[in-house]
Amino acid sequence: MTQTPPVHPTASTAQGQTPFDRLRRILPEESGVNDKGELTIGGVSVRALADEFGTPLHIFDEHGLRRQMRSLVQGLRERWPNSEVLFASKSMPIVAVYAIAASEGMSIDVAGLGELRLAIEAGVPGDRIYMHGNAKSDEEIALAVAHGVGTVIIDGTDDIARLDAALAVGQTQRILLRVIPNIDADTHATQATGGETSKFGVTFDQIAEIAKLVSHNSKIELVGLHVHIGSQILETEPFAEAVRRVTSLGEFPVYDVGGGLGVNYTPTDHAPTVEEYLDAVVAAARGLLPADTKLIIEPGRSTVARAGVTAYSVVTTKQTGRRFVAINGGMADHLDTALTGQQYSPILADRPTAMPDTIAQLVGRQCESGDLFVDNAHLPHPQIGDIVVLAATGAYAYTLTNNYNGALRPAVVFVGGGEARLAVERESLDDLLRLHRVAAEHDWSTQI
Numbered sequence: 001m002t003q004t005p006p007v008h009p010t011a012s013t014a015q016g017q018t019p020f021d022r023l024r025r026i027l028p029e030e031s032g033v034n035d036k037g038e039l040t041i042g043g044v045s046v047r048a049l050a051d052e053f054g055t056p057l058h059i060f061d062e063h064g065l066r067r068q069m070r071s072l073v074q075g076l077r078e079r080w081p082n083s084e085v086l087f088a089s090k091s092m093p094i095v096a097v098y099a100i101a102a103s104e105g106m107s108i109d110v111a112g113l114g115e116l117r118l119a120i121e122a123g124v125p126g127d128r129i130y131m132h133g134n135a136k137s138d139e140e141i142a143l144a145v146a147h148g149v150g151t152v153i154i155d156g157t158d159d160i161a162r163l164d165a166a167l168a169v170g171q172t173q174r175i176l177l178r179v180i181p182n183i184d185a186d187t188h189a190t191q192a193t194g195g196e197t198s199k200f201g202v203t204f205d206q207i208a209e210i211a212k213l214v215s216h217n218s219k220i221e222l223v224g225l226h227v228h229i230g231s232q233i234l235e236t237e238p239f240a241e242a243v244r245r246v247t248s249l250g251e252f253p254v255y256d257v258g259g260g261l262g263v264n265y266t267p268t269d270h271a272p273t274v275e276e277y278l279d280a281v282v283a284a285a286r287g288l289l290p291a292d293t294k295l296i297i298e299p300g301r302s303t304v305a306r307a308g309v310t311a312y313s314v315v316t317t318k319q320t321g322r323r324f325v326a327i328n329g330g331m332a333d334h335l336d337t338a339l340t341g342q343q344y345s346p347i348l349a350d351r352p353t354a355m356p357d358t359i360a361q362l363v364g365r366q367c368e369s370g371d372l373f374v375d376n377a378h379l380p381h382p383q384i385g386d387i388v389v390l391a392a393t394g395a396y397a398y399t400l401t402n403n404y405n406g407a408l409r410p411a412v413v414f415v416g417g418g419e420a421r422l423a424v425e426r427e428s429l430d431d432l433l434r435l436h437r438v439a440a441e442h443d444w445s446t447q448i
């Protein structure tokens with residue numbers, strides 16, 4: 001069980017930097033190395049967290065997360081006072097993050113009954129909730145109306161009919177109309193939402209017709225337009241272009257220009273900073289909009305990605321046609337690489353400054369060859385029991401967890417100031433079995 005893999009002759013790191021140095025700007029802000037040489041986050045040893053809470057484990061740097069939220073909210077407010085920053089909650093929909101976002105002055109964007117319910121659970125006031133969705137159900141709309149959701153983003157005329165039916169006489173609902181911006185941002189096809197054939201929103205020439213329909217309805221108040229061009233966008237120009245497009249479609253009190261700012265996952269990534277992004281959005285808005293217009297952005301990934309990491313344990317290593325290091329997670333808790341090809345950076349919690357000497361395929365334990373975490377991972381002598389930390393998994397990781405291969409969803413823990421608090425419990429086998437009508441209730445073995 002203590003077999004170690006042979007050393008790969010060509011493994012090396014750039015400029016003699018340690019893995020910790022190379023990943024310093026990818027790892028959470030409050031990352032460090034303690035006097036035992038272990039990786040720490042929020043002043044807590046990742047090894048100690050893994051021992052206490054088990055692996056796979058999502059770990060969030062609460063101070064770093066709060067600072068990032070402030071830089072978005074305050075950064076936009078300084079540049080455009082009549083503004084609002086919505087946390088695009090699908091990127092990390094857990095009660096703790098809804099509560100933290102609300103406490104840092106963000107409003108919340110939800111899509112679907114579950115996200116709405118989680119936001120309500122976190123105590124987010126209705127007037128700070130924005131409800132999205134390209135296929136909203138009657139039940140969702142009813143809950144939105146009952147909770148007093150401030151703004152519903154309309155995706156087509158069916159939404160208007162449903163809302164009209166849900167609203168009592170005398171009740172009113174603010175809406176934004178989502179329009180297809182016709183911008184093909186340079187990102188993975190599954191993450192582009194702004195192209196002509198997008199399933200989200202209505203076309204430019206449908207706006208007037210919908211505005212007219214709504215103007216005859218005293219319960220529904222159209223306050224503005226919404227666009228969202230896609231996700232993991234690594235340049236600022238498409239955001240400026242989105243502002244120019246949406247503001248050319250008529251005069252409204254509110255423009256919501258969506259989310260999509262990309263983040264750094266590997267040392268070779270250079271995403272725009274929050275400041276560069278806000279500068280581009282606001283510069284585009286300045287020439288086109290009166291200063292009292294409300295400007296809204298909806299950052300998801302860029303709000304949470306860097307604050308989160310995932311810790312896994314090495315289960316096995318082997319050399320066949322290639323060298324493999326297999327960890328105790330996979331597509332069930334980390335779907336993003338299989339879904340979008342996004343590359344992530346690994347580091348070992350016990351020796352973050354040790355120089356890599358091994359190149360291996362870092363793979364998961366689900367039964368798919370595509371269940372790959374990192375292609376050609378550079379690691380220092382990886383062995384059974386090592387804790388592998390994947391950096392920048394705060395967005396689109398926990399939210400995409402599933403029970404493939406009967407996997408159990410990981411726990412989520414928040415760290416800061418040397419303390420850890422559990423935010424979401426690890427799923428148990430009882431949780432997994434709870435929904436199934438098992439043998440005691442029905443005998444599935446004898447029916448033909």
Ligand SMILES: *Cc1c(COP(=O)(O)O)cnc(C)c1O
Pocket residue numbers: 088090091109132228230231232258259260261298299300301302
């Ligand atoms: C997903 C989504 C966002 C957030 O996108 P990020 O790339 O995570 O910033 C914002 N608005 C809408 C409508 C979305 O669907």
